[in-house]
Amino acid sequence: MSESKRTIELTIDGRKTSVPEGSTLLQACQGLAIDVPTFCWAENLTPVNVCRICVVELEGARTLVPACSRKAEAGMVVQTESERVKLSRKLVLELLGSSVDMSLASEFQALATKYDAHPERFGPRAPRAAPGEREAARAGHHYAEDGEHAANVAQPKKVDNELFVRDYAKCMLCYKCVEACGTDAQNTFAIAVAGRGFDARIATELEAPLPDSACVFCGNCVGVCPTGALMFKAESDVREKGEWDESRQTVTDTICPYCGVGCQLTLRVQANQILRVTSPADHSVTSGHLCIKGRFGWGFVQGKKP
Amino acid sequence: MDLEHLSQAPTDAETRAIDALLGPAAPDSHGAPVVHGPTPREARARRTFLLPALIALQERVGWISPGGLGYVCRRLGVPPAEAWGVATFYALLAVEERPAAFAHVCDDVACASRGAEELCSAMEARLGPCASSAHRAEPHAPRAGHAARWAKSPCLGLCDQAPAALVTVAGERPVEQAFGGATLARVEEALAGKRVAPASFALASLGPRRLLARAGDAKATTLDGYAALGGYRALERAFELGPEGVRKEVNASKLVGRGGAAFPTGRKWDAVARHVGKQRHVVCNADESEPGTFKDRVLLEQDPFAVLEAMTIAGFATGATKGWIYLRGEYPLAAERLASAITAARAAGKLGARIGGRDVAFDVALRRGAGAYICGEETALLASIEGFRGEPRTKPPFPVDVGLFGEPTAINNVETLVAALDVVRDGAASYASVGTAGSPGTKLFCLSGRVARPGVYEVPFGTPLSALVEFAGGVPGGKAITGVLLGGVAGTFVGPKRLDLALSFEAARAAGTTLGSGVVFVMDDSIELLPMLRRIAAFFRDESCGQCVPCRVGTVRQEELLARLARGAARGGLDVEKQLLAELGQAMRDASICGLGQTASSAIESAFVEFDSLGPLGRKRS
Numbered sequence: 001m002s003e004s005k006r007t008i009e010l011t012i013d014g015r016k017t018s019v020p021e022g023s024t025l026l027q028a029c030q031g032l033a034i035d036v037p038t039f040c041w042a043e044n045l046t047p048v049n050v051c052r053i054c055v056v057e058l059e060g061a062r063t064l065v066p067a068c069s070r071k072a073e074a075g076m077v078v079q080t081e082s083e084r085v086k087l088s089r090k091l092v093l094e095l096l097g098s099s100v101d102m103s104l105a106s107e108f109q110a111l112a113t114k115y116d117a118h119p120e121r122f123g124p125r126a127p128r129a130a131p132g133e134r135e136a137a138r139a140g141h142h143y144a145e146d147g148e149h150a151a152n153v154a155q156p157k158k159v160d161n162e163l164f165v166r167d168y169a170k171c172m173l174c175y176k177c178v179e180a181c182g183t184d185a186q187n188t189f190a191i192a193v194a195g196r197g198f199d200a201r202i203a204t205e206l207e208a209p210l211p212d213s214a215c216v217f218c219g220n221c222v223g224v225c226p227t228g229a230l231m232f233k234a235e236s237d238v239r240e241k242g243e244w245d246e247s248r249q250t251v252t253d254t255i256c257p258y259c260g261v262g263c264q265l266t267l268r269v270q271a272n273q274i275l276r277v278t279s280p281a282d283h284s285v286t287s288g289h290l291c292i293k294g295r296f297g298w299g300f301v302q303g304k305k306p
Numbered sequence: 307m308d309l310e311h312l313s314q315a316p317t318d319a320e321t322r323a324i325d326a327l328l329g330p331a332a333p334d335s336h337g338a339p340v341v342h343g344p345t346p347r348e349a350r351a352r353r354t355f356l357l358p359a360l361i362a363l364q365e366r367v368g369w370i371s372p373g374g375l376g377y378v379c380r381r382l383g384v385p386p387a388e389a390w391g392v393a394t395f396y397a398l399l400a401v402e403e404r405p406a407a408f409a410h411v412c413d414d415v416a417c418a419s420r421g422a423e424e425l426c427s428a429m430e431a432r433l434g435p436c437a438s439s440a441h442r443a444e445p446h447a448p449r450a451g452h453a454a455r456w457a458k459s460p461c462l463g464l465c466d467q468a469p470a471a472l473v474t475v476a477g478e479r480p481v482e483q484a485f486g487g488a489t490l491a492r493v494e495e496a497l498a499g500k501r502v503a504p505a506s507f508a509l510a511s512l513g514p515r516r517l518l519a520r521a522g523d524a525k526a527t528t529l530d531g532y533a534a535l536g537g538y539r540a541l542e543r544a545f546e547l548g549p550e551g552v553r554k555e556v557n558a559s560k561l562v563g564r565g566g567a568a569f570p571t572g573r574k575w576d577a578v579a580r581h582v583g584k585q586r587h588v589v590c591n592a593d594e595s596e597p598g599t600f601k602d603r604v605l606l607e608q609d610p611f612a613v614l615e616a617m618t619i620a621g622f623a624t625g626a627t628k629g630w631i632y633l634r635g636e637y638p639l640a641a642e643r644l645a646s647a648i649t650a651a652r653a654a655g656k657l658g659a660r661i662g663g664r665d666v667a668f669d670v671a672l673r674r675g676a677g678a679y680i681c682g683e684e685t686a687l688l689a690s691i692e693g694f695r696g697e698p699r700t701k702p703p704f705p706v707d708v709g710l711f712g713e714p715t716a717i718n719n720v721e722t723l724v725a726a727l728d729v730v731r732d733g734a735a736s737y738a739s740v741g742t743a744g745s746p747g748t749k750l751f752c753l754s755g756r757v758a759r760p761g762v763y764e765v766p767f768g769t770p771l772s773a774l775v776e777f778a779g780g781v782p783g784g785k786a787i788t789g790v791l792l793g794g795v796a797g798t799f800v801g802p803k804r805l806d807l808a809l810s811f812e813a814a815r816a817a818g819t820t821l822g823s824g825v826v827f828v829m830d831d832s833i834e835l836l837p838m839l840r841r842i843a844a845f846f847r848d849e850s851c852g853q854c855v856p857c858r859v860g861t862v863r864q865e866e867l868l869a870r871l872a873r874g875a876a877r878g879g880l881d882v883e884k885q886l887l888a889e890l891g892q893a894m895r896d897a898s899i900c901g902l903g904q905t906a907s908s909a910i911e912s913a914f915v916e917f918d919s920l921g922p923l924g925r926k927r928s
């Protein structure tokens with residue numbers, strides 16, 4: 001199918017380039033080694049273009065366009081670092097930084113510096129929500145605050161199983177976990193976005209604990225989470241103890257021994273303990289996704305009783 | 307699909323309500339879908355019943371219980387987490403048990419200018435706190451929502467009869483009433499299940515009466531009466547012209563969409579017609595939810611057959627055989643009238659497989675919303691019909707190519723469709739006999755606020771704004787107009803110096819404003835600007851779908867900013883706040899996915915330009 005694809009010519013930042021028909025502007029930029037930041041985009045998921053950090057300026061378009069999903073068209077003239085682009089990226093960073101704990105999102109600090117983002121100008125952060133408070137918010141209603149504090153999604157961690165924790169104070173609502181749980185990988189549909197607007201959140205039905213939901217604990221949501229909101233319990237425990245130390249960690253590629261499929265695993269190990277298991281997103285067998293055994297079934301390595 | 311279902315059982319009432327909609331479950335299926343191993347097409351065909359099923363539960367028992375939700379999921383093959391995501395998306399669906407009788411009291415800008423605050427105070431004194439007000443104030447206390455019997459509501463589209471309320475009484479025979487002239491006594495009457503007399507309202511035209519030709523005449527609500535008033539002559543003419551001829555006429559008329567975006571209707575129909583051989587759809591966008599807008603409600607209630615006839619013409623012109631009306635949930639009378647009009651039109655062969663005995667097929671399904679402004683955005687509307695959360699989709703592709711169920715779809719506003727009737731029946735030349743060169747024909751405007759005779763007014767394009775307000779009686783008591791909110795909360799303010807603005811698309815564009823959905827909210831010095839701006843900001847915060855960062859968080863930051871200004875507590879000085887607002891507005895305009903975020907700061911920013919100081923319309927609170 002791809003052999004017969006036509007080539008599209010367009011101009012990005014004053015440079016002419018050609019890409020196969022169907023390519024996105026992001027792919028076209030990557031071909032020119034132009035750096036376009038992304039949060040909600042991932043190579044192994046369908047683009048949802050919700051974070052809007054990847055917006056670029058397209059000549060003739062009323063608004064900026066998301067590079068991650070906008071298809072290249074012949075004759076497009078695109079600017080990736082115009083003043084409008086920079087302002088929108090700065091604001092997206094400030095809006096995220098003031099409402100979500102982005103401390104573990106890779107690149108966030110570097111981008112905030114690059115785009116001169118100052119999340120603190122929206123004021124001091126509002127206090128953390130009580131357990132269940134964000135889940136109790138209802139569409140179309142909110143308690144009117146006085147504007148002194150910046151509303152945010154700070155809330156207690158959800159720890160309801162031994163495999164991974166959900167720290168939604170770090171959730172930027174990128175939809176990646178929902179996609180991985182749904183048609184992009186697992187087809188389990190245990191989680192979805194619930195609520196509306198600023199009160200939108202990732203939820204199981206009736207906000208049930210994961211063990212009571214349809215979750216099969218494949219951990220593919222953890223694998224795609226860009227902010228550390230979803231994290232291996234092992235990693236979370238080590239971080240909470242303040243013992244997380246990347247200089248003492250090794251990263252080892254191996255093949256999962258459980259079945260004959262041959263999934264590649266990447267093990268992150270500290271002090272002889274497996275803290276995180278991933279698979280490369282471009283791996284031909286896994287596309288980055290694993291099952292519960294390959295992802296979490298390593299108790300025997302640690303000599304733990306099941 | 308690997309579905310795990312909720313274990314709670316539905317009550318008999320819930321089962322019956324769902325079975326009445328979907329048909330009985332197959333024996334021994336434990337409520338599982340009748341079709342097993344659905345193909346994507348079958349799954350899709352069932353999923354579109356998700357919102358109707360949730361509404362059926364809401365109407366029957368007053369909330370979406372876990373047992374009811376589980377039963378709907380089993381019947382439709384929808385994952386419970388996704389159904390929960392849909393149920394919690396809509397403001398009119400309750401996911402906590404509450405009394406069967408519930409009142410939604412409008413406190414939006416138009417009602418606020420006509421006594422909503424007093425009504426809400428009276429409601430609170432009699433029925434206890436509003437369902438939404440306890441949250442956050444006492445985060446550790448149980449939410450008042452469980453026992454509350456009323457909540458504040460965004461605009462109910464009854465601004466001509468403000469203050470307004472929507473009262474729903476769930477049960478075997480649910481009663482839903484939206485009414486103006488709301489008082490505590492009238493709301494209590496409705497909560498008791500009694501019929502409340504409608505309030506009076508104005509319908510008038512300055513020039514030829516076209517869009518409102520039949521509105522106000524009770525005959526128009528029956529098929530025979532509609533025909534006697536000249537109904538279905540446009541359809542006959544369409545058959546004479548042929549599909550191409552109809553599109554030619556519509557193109558020649560320069561008719562553009564009346565929902566707010568002003569896209570050329572003929573071009574839209576041409577684009578859909580091009581997809582020969584594919585299933586095509588016509589969707590009537592009747593999700594009128596822009597605060598201050600009620601013109602579509604008047605057309606739907608007063609002239610339902612005109613909407614059906616126009617949709618049939620659109621279907622004929624585009625090659626679509628399926629029509630959908632997406633009606634906002636807050637319009638129960640329109641729902642009733644449309645449903646009976648559809649039944650009557652089918653019985654008379656005006657809808658169905660062979661319309662008027664010809665080889666033309668077209669039928670219409672009525673779908674109701676459940677309290678979500680965003681579903682008026684065309685792609686969100688499609689998602690809502692399909693049974694998903696009303697989250698807008700990225701464009702391109704546009705609905706004319708990839709629309710409902712991925713198929714080519716023409717989405718038109720109610721008023722646009724009714725205007726097309728005149729274009730087709732009388733021809734483009736006749737249509738253009740009034741109006742301006744750039745904006746031929748007439749337009750409906752919704753006058754509300756501090757005006758003597760609020761109502762729907764039909765005027766030729768080009769009429770000065772001041773003349774329209776004058777025609778509606780001006781400000782009561784002969785007071786001076788201090789400004790107008792034009793085009794809705796997604797429109798702009800027009801200050802006292804610019805009231806001679808001609809009401810046409812080209813003049814509005816040149817003046818940096820928009821006719822939007824036809825809102826003309828009239829202000830005098832009794833209206834305080836900052837609280838009004840804050841209400842607008844709160845509206846956008848509530849109605850953002852939450853999908854994209856600029857809108858989801860930007861609307862919150864905008865409201866926080868307005869809250870500070872309304873308290874006279876600007877942070878770092880007014881200029882710093884204005885700079886912040888300008889940057890927020892720019893980012894929301896440039897980087898939001900859809901029109902909601904793109905226009906969320908439009909009116910608010912314009913207020914700072916149009917009015918000399920923060921408090922020209924009242925006191926600056928400090």
